[in-house]
Amino acid sequence: MDFLNALVALxxxxxxxxxxxxSQLALGALGVTLIYGILRFxxxxxxxxMAFGTMVTILVTxxxxxxxxxxxxxxxALLALPFGILATMALVxxxxxxxxxxxxxxxxxxxxxxxxxxxxxxMMNGLxxxxxxxxxxxxxxxxxxxxKARAFKQMTGLREGxxxxxxxxxxxxxxxxxxxALFWFLNKTRTGKSMRAYSDNEDLALLSxxxxxxxxxxxxxxxxxxxxxxxxxxxxxxxxxxxxxxxLLLPIFAAAIVGGLGNPLGAIAGGFVIALxxxxxxxxxxKVLNYTMPDGLEPSGLAQLMSTDxxxxxxxxILVIVLLFKPTGIFKGKAV
Amino acid sequence: xTETVKTGLLFAAAALLIVLDGTVSFGIFSGSWNSSLTILxxxxxxxxxxxxxxxxxxxxxxxxxxxxxxxxxxxxxVVLTAMPVTEGAWSAGGFRIVGGLIFGAATIVAAVLAYTxxxxxxxxxxxxxxxxxxxxxxxxxxxxxxxxxxEEINPALQGNIGGLGLPVLLAWPVGGLIAAGAAWLIGKTAxxxxxxxxxxxxLGIAEIILAVLKNEDWLSRGVKNVVGLPRPLPYEVDLxxxxxxxxxxxxxGLDVTTASxxxxxxxxxxxxxxxxxxxxxxxxxxxxxxxxRMMRAIRDNEVAAEAMGKNVTQxxxxxxxxxxxxxxxxxxxxxxxxSQLTPGTYNPLRFTFLIWVMVIVGGxxxxxxxxxxxxxxxxxxxxVEPMGQLLMELVTSGMADGSALKAHLLxxxxxxxxxxxxxxxxxxxxxxPRGLIPEK
Numbered sequence: 001m002d003f004l005n006a007l008v009a010l011x012x013x014x015x016x017x018x019x020x021x022x023s024q025l026a027l028g029a030l031g032v033t034l035i036y037g038i039l040r041f042x043x044x045x046x047x048x049x050m051a052f053g054t055m056v057t058i059l060v061t062x063x064x065x066x067x068x069x070x071x072x073x074x075x076x077a078l079l080a081l082p083f084g085i086l087a088t089m090a091l092v093x094x095x096x097x098x099x100x101x102x103x104x105x106x107x108x109x110x111x112x113x114x115x116x117x118x119x120x121x122x123m124m125n126g127l128x129x130x131x132x133x134x135x136x137x138x139x140x141x142x143x144x145x146x147x148k149a150r151a152f153k154q155m156t157g158l159r160e161g162x163x164x165x166x167x168x169x170x171x172x173x174x175x176x177x178x179x180x181a182l183f184w185f186l187n188k189t190r191t192g193k194s195m196r197a198y199s200d201n202e203d204l205a206l207l208s209x210x211x212x213x214x215x216x217x218x219x220x221x222x223x224x225x226x227x228x229x230x231x232x233x234x235x236x237x238x239x240x241x242x243x244x245x246x247x248l249l250l251p252i253f254a255a256a257i258v259g260g261l262g263n264p265l266g267a268i269a270g271g272f273v274i275a276l277x278x279x280x281x282x283x284x285x286x287k288v289l290n291y292t293m294p295d296g297l298e299p300s301g302l303a304q305l306m307s308t309d310x311x312x313x314x315x316x317x318i319l320v321i322v323l324l325f326k327p328t329g330i331f332k333g334k335a336v
Numbered sequence: 337x338t339e340t341v342k343t344g345l346l347f348a349a350a351a352l353l354i355v356l357d358g359t360v361s362f363g364i365f366s367g368s369w370n371s372s373l374t375i376l377x378x379x380x381x382x383x384x385x386x387x388x389x390x391x392x393x394x395x396x397x398x399x400x401x402x403x404x405x406x407x408x409x410x411x412x413x414v415v416l417t418a419m420p421v422t423e424g425a426w427s428a429g430g431f432r433i434v435g436g437l438i439f440g441a442a443t444i445v446a447a448v449l450a451y452t453x454x455x456x457x458x459x460x461x462x463x464x465x466x467x468x469x470x471x472x473x474x475x476x477x478x479x480x481x482x483x484x485x486x487e488e489i490n491p492a493l494q495g496n497i498g499g500l501g502l503p504v505l506l507a508w509p510v511g512g513l514i515a516a517g518a519a520w521l522i523g524k525t526a527x528x529x530x531x532x533x534x535x536x537x538x539l540g541i542a543e544i545i546l547a548v549l550k551n552e553d554w555l556s557r558g559v560k561n562v563v564g565l566p567r568p569l570p571y572e573v574d575l576x577x578x579x580x581x582x583x584x585x586x587x588x589g590l591d592v593t594t595a596s597x598x599x600x601x602x603x604x605x606x607x608x609x610x611x612x613x614x615x616x617x618x619x620x621x622x623x624x625x626x627x628x629r630m631m632r633a634i635r636d637n638e639v640a641a642e643a644m645g646k647n648v649t650q651x652x653x654x655x656x657x658x659x660x661x662x663x664x665x666x667x668x669x670x671x672x673x674x675s676q677l678t679p680g681t682y683n684p685l686r687f688t689f690l691i692w693v694m695v696i697v698g699g700x701x702x703x704x705x706x707x708x709x710x711x712x713x714x715x716x717x718x719x720v721e722p723m724g725q726l727l728m729e730l731v732t733s734g735m736a737d738g739s740a741l742k743a744h745l746l747x748x749x750x751x752x753x754x755x756x757x758x759x760x761x762x763x764x765x766x767x768x769p770r771g772l773i774p775e776k
Contacts, residue, residue, distance in 0.1 A: 042532040099762060111399055111531045115696065116765055118689055122758025125685065129751035246685070250543060253536045305472075309551045316540035320525055323533060 001158070006291035008160040012149075013287070018279040019272070020168040020237055023175035026271030027230035028248065029255035030182065030264055031223040037199040037262035038219045039100070041113035046227060046252065048124035051245035052091060053228025054235045055132045057084030058139045065141070073143040075166065081232055088224040095120055096220055104216070121246075128242045137240040140167060160287075167236040178229055179268060182222065186264065191218050199262065247312075251278070254315040258322045260329025269330055274315045282308040343704055343773050350711045354379075357715075364722045370594065373601035375718050376711075380608035381670050383710030386694040387615055388662030390706035393695060394775065395628065396655045397635040399531045402522070402538030404687035405545035406660045409518055410511030410667025411677045412549060412556055417507035418566045419499030422489060429485030430497045433554060436479030443471025486554040496557045504566045508611070508668045515664020516657045518545070523653040542684060549679040556679060563676040569603045572596040604673055611669065612707065615662060619703045631655060632701075685754060690717060693761045699771025708773060716760070717753065724752030 028050060035043045043049075060080035070076050099120060103113055146169045149161025186192040191214070198205040198215045206212060231245060238244075255274045259266025284302035293299070306314070322329060354376050361367025385403060392398040447467045454460040487495045518541075526537035549556045556562060575581045575596035585595035622628050634641040634648055642648050671677050690713070698709020728749040735742040764771065 042536065044535075099766075102766060111397075112765070112769075114399070114532055114535060115692070116762065118692060119758045119761035119765060122685070122689065122693075122754050122761060124758075126751055126753065126755025126758060130748045130755060133748065134751070243683075247543075250536075250540055254540070257533065257536065307551055309547050310544075312540065312543040312547055316537075316544055319540065320537065323529060323537070324525065327529070327533075 002291040005158055005160045006288045008152075008156075008158055008162050009287045009291065012160065012162045014276075014279050014283050016162075016164060016168055018276040020171045021279065022272035022275030023171050024230050024234045024237065024271075025248075025251055025255045025275050026268040027175055027178060027226050027233070028252040029259065029267035029271050030179075031226040031230070032252055032256040033259070033262055033264055033267040034219055034223055034226075036256070037264075038195060038215060039104070039113070041110045041117065042253065042261075044114060044117045044249065045095075045121040045124055046223075047246045047249040048121050048128065048242075049088060049092060049224065049227040050231030050234070050248065051128045051240075051242050052124050053084045053088035053224065054231035054240050054245070055084075055128050055242075056087040057081055057228065057232045058132065058137055058235070058240060060084065061139050071142060073166070074170070075140050075142045075236055077139055077141075077232055077236055078170070081229065084228045084232060085225045088228045089221050091124075092220045092224045093217065096216065125242060125246060132242070134242055137235075139240065140236045142166060165237070167233070171233045171237055174229060174233060178226070182226075182264065185222075191215075195219060250312055251275075251315045254319040257319055258329055260331040263329065263331045266329050266331035273330070274318060277318055278311040278314045281305045281314045282311050339773075339776070343708075346708055346772055347704075350708060350715070353712075353715050363726065364719045370597055370601065373598065373605060375715055377601060377604050377608060377673055378670070378718075379711040379714040380605065380612050381666050381673070382691065382694060382714040383707040384608075384612050384615060384666040384669070385663050385691045386698060386706040386710035387612075387619055387703060388659040388666065389691050389695050390659075390698075390700060390703060391619060391622075391662065392656060392659035394701035394703075394706065395623065395631045395635065396652060397531075398527070398652060398656055398659075399535045400538045400656065400659065401535045401684075401688050401692070402540075402542035402545075403663050403691050404682050404684050405538075405542030406515040406518065406663035407667030407670065407687050408542075408545055408549055408679065408682050409515045410508075410664035410669070411671035413511035413514045413664065413668050414504065414507040414565055414671040415496075415556055415562050415677050416499045416514075417502050417510045418504040419562065420501045422486075422494045422496060422498035425486050425489055425494070425497045428489060429482030429554075432482030433479060433486065433497070436475055436482060439478055440471070440475040443467060443475060446471070483552075483554045494557075495560075496554050496562070503568075504672055505568050507672065508665050511668025512661040512665040515667070516661040519657045519660035520653070523656045527652045527656060528649050539684070539688075542688065546679060546682050549677075549682075556677060559680045561676055561678045561680070565671065565675045565677065567675050568607065568672065569600050572600055575599060608669060608673075611665070615665075616703055616707060623703060690757065693757050695771075696761060696769075697764050697771060699773040699775065701775030702771070702773045705771050705773035705775075709771065712772075713757075713760075717757065720753045720756045721750055724749040724756070727752075 028046065031049075032043060032046050035041065035046070057077055057080045060083040061075075061077045064070070064076050064080055069079065071079050099116060100113065103116060143166050145163060146166055147162060147164040149163040152162040153159070184192075186196055194205065194210045195215050195218060197208070198210055198212065202212075205215075231240075234245075234248070251274050255270035256267050257270070258273055259268065259270025282304065284304040286299055286301070286303045289299050289303055354372050357365045357367075357375065358369040358372035359367065366372065385407065388406075389400065389403060392400050447464050450463050450467055451460065454463060486497055489495060522538065522541050526534050526541075529537065550558050552558065553560065572593075573596075576592050581596070581599075582592055585592050588595065590598070630641070630646060631651065633644075634646060634651055638648050691710075694709035694713040695706050696709070697713055698707065699705025725746075728745050732742040732745050
């Protein structure tokens with residue numbers, strides 16, 4: 001019984017939040033890794049792209065709520081999501097036309113493009129703050145829980161409860177659908193194949209008649225969709241604040257690099273590695289240990305390895321370890 | 337127009353902006369010397385930071401986006417150097433904390449040694465892992481009680497170990513040293529990685545340094561802030577009581593309150609300008625020396641420089657440390673100016689990326705350019721807000737009073753700042769990538 005209780009506590013406080021956060025990071029990291037693979041630079045504006053998409057989604061959600069449209073038990077934001085994606089697609093295509101395209105045609109060094117993405121980051125950040133303000137926004141509605149802790153306790157008779165929030169369920173399901181669709185697209189469609197070819201060897205791809213502008217355009221469209229979905233899911237699960245989204249850049253980059261930059265499969269693995277280790281290291285293990293340790297050996301303190309404020313340190317330490325021992329990441333990424 | 341004339345004119349323009357802000361009260365200009373000197377002071381500090389970044393990026397092509405971390409370390413140096421010792425803190429737990437930290441460092445060294453000395457295999461992995469895990473728990477065992485003891489001392493005002501009670505000016509070089517030490521650690525691990533990996537690594541380090549400052553209350557009081565840091569200049573209230581000063585102010589035709597605040601601000605401006613000039617001269621000498629030529633040769637073609645027998649990694653480490661030390665000095669100066677350390681206010685957009693805008697706008701690779709960029713961009717960073725306000729008033733002048741959109745637009749004008757800075761950066765990169773004062 002104790003063992004079951006420990007397992008449930010572990011699932012409730014570590015596994016479920018970790019997997020949810022991991023899915024969000026994985027979607028974010030997929031965007032970063034696609035840009036890196038095809039456009040060949042680290043996009044520092046990705047966090048703010050996510051923020052922009054989420055912002056539009058929130059605004060449309062508010063509009064729907066005012067009109068009385070809702071998705072029943074599901075959050076209204078899911079209905080607003082397509083609008084957010086479309087707006088973000090328009091924004092990134094515009095940015096590419098106005099900004100990145102010039103440097104791409106010049107064949108500028110990657111570091112110049114990174115610098116340019118800093119400028120884009122500033123502008124998007126300013127735009128988001130200008131429109132929606134720098135404060136916290138909550139926009140989740142509908143049913144809050146799929147499974148409530150008390151219901152679970154009554155059902156199983158265990159002392160520990162297991163709560164699953166709707167946002168957590170939606171995150172995982174959406175992530176699975178999106179990832180499946182993305183891999184189907186990359187592996188089965190003509191455009192997807194040309195994107196992979198372009199990523200593998202640009203010159204060869206050009207020689208075989210692949211239109212680079214088309215590849216770049218599709219990449220941006222996919223990235224915009226991924227960023228908006230990741231941002232909205234994160235916002236539903238926690239809350240939306242422009243600065244938090246900017247800060248998400250670090251775990252997202254860590255995930256992409258740990259998995260191997262430029263490798264989509266790696267981005268997903270990296271996302272979960274980073275998320276689960278962040279949650280594991282900053283979780284107070286007292287409860288779980290109380291159940292599993294023999295009597296008299298229970299920890300007196302919280303048994304927390306590090307305070308939650310050090311979660312950046314965790315993702316970063318993993319990043320450094322991977323860079324030192326396996327610079328191309330877990331799955332072989334690009335090393336330019 | 338020769339380069340020198342152009343440089344002179346640009347600096348004159350920057351000076352003119354400061355003077356205009358002090359004298360003219362129209363549009364974006366405040367017409368108050370008080371505000372104009374405040375801008376100048378932070379502008380000088382920003383110029384020093386830009387100089388440090390220019391050393392790394394302009395000379396050596398290192399992409400460091402962890403400037404905020406080094407600045408914050410400089411700020412910490414002020415607390416550790418200048419604050420008086422908290423009574424009883426050392427005997428209560430200070431030595432225990434230091435012991436814990438030394439043990440922690442020893443654990444890492446032992447793990448690294450074990451990793452390098454033992455031959456690869458399962459035995460090595462287990463040894464390293466065992467050293468780290470056991471070391472971590474022993475470290476926490478030594479460290480935690482010390483922290484708890486120190487934080488219990490008068491938590492409303494102190495609760496940290498305080499400093500050494502040394503003169504505050506000493507904190508500036510100390511800030512440089514602490515930042516240099518951190519840069520050495522970071523450089524050892526992160527240099528030699530590709531340029532964008534280095535960027536991400538430094539971005540992460542800066543966040544970690546800030547997390548430490550925010551959470552280690554025994555060190556920096558965390559988000560409770562350290563206030564009332566000693567100042568190198570007299571306090572305004574003391575000046576206002578001083579008979580000589582009152583007489584002096586009267587002879588200038590100023591009221592005492594304004595005069596005292598102008599006196600202090602001018603004092604800071606002179607001190608900062610002195611530091612800036614010293615650093616600028618040193619940077620110029622370095623740039624023109626064989627060492628500077630070597631650095632630029634490495635930047636322009638690493639492979640060729642390596643083939644000529646230059647130790648690229650070592651040189652990169654060297655300049656990374658130097659540049660970071662300059663940022664540390666600037667950070668210490670800034671905390672001295674504020675006379676408080678507020679870890680909650682450090683924000684990478686303001687303390688890292690804005691400095692980058694300064695370097696790019698001014699002209700990377702040119703020390704004068706970096707300094708000019710620091711002054712100009714800081715001026716506009718402050719003035720974009722009134723500019724945005726004016727713009728918004730213009731835009732909304734046709735709208736009906738009380739409309740929600742008008743209120744929103746006017747209320748959000750402050751957020752134009754980041755947008756404008758991004759725009760300036762993009763325009764510079766596109767149309768004048770070499771900056772206002774390009775590298776020769």
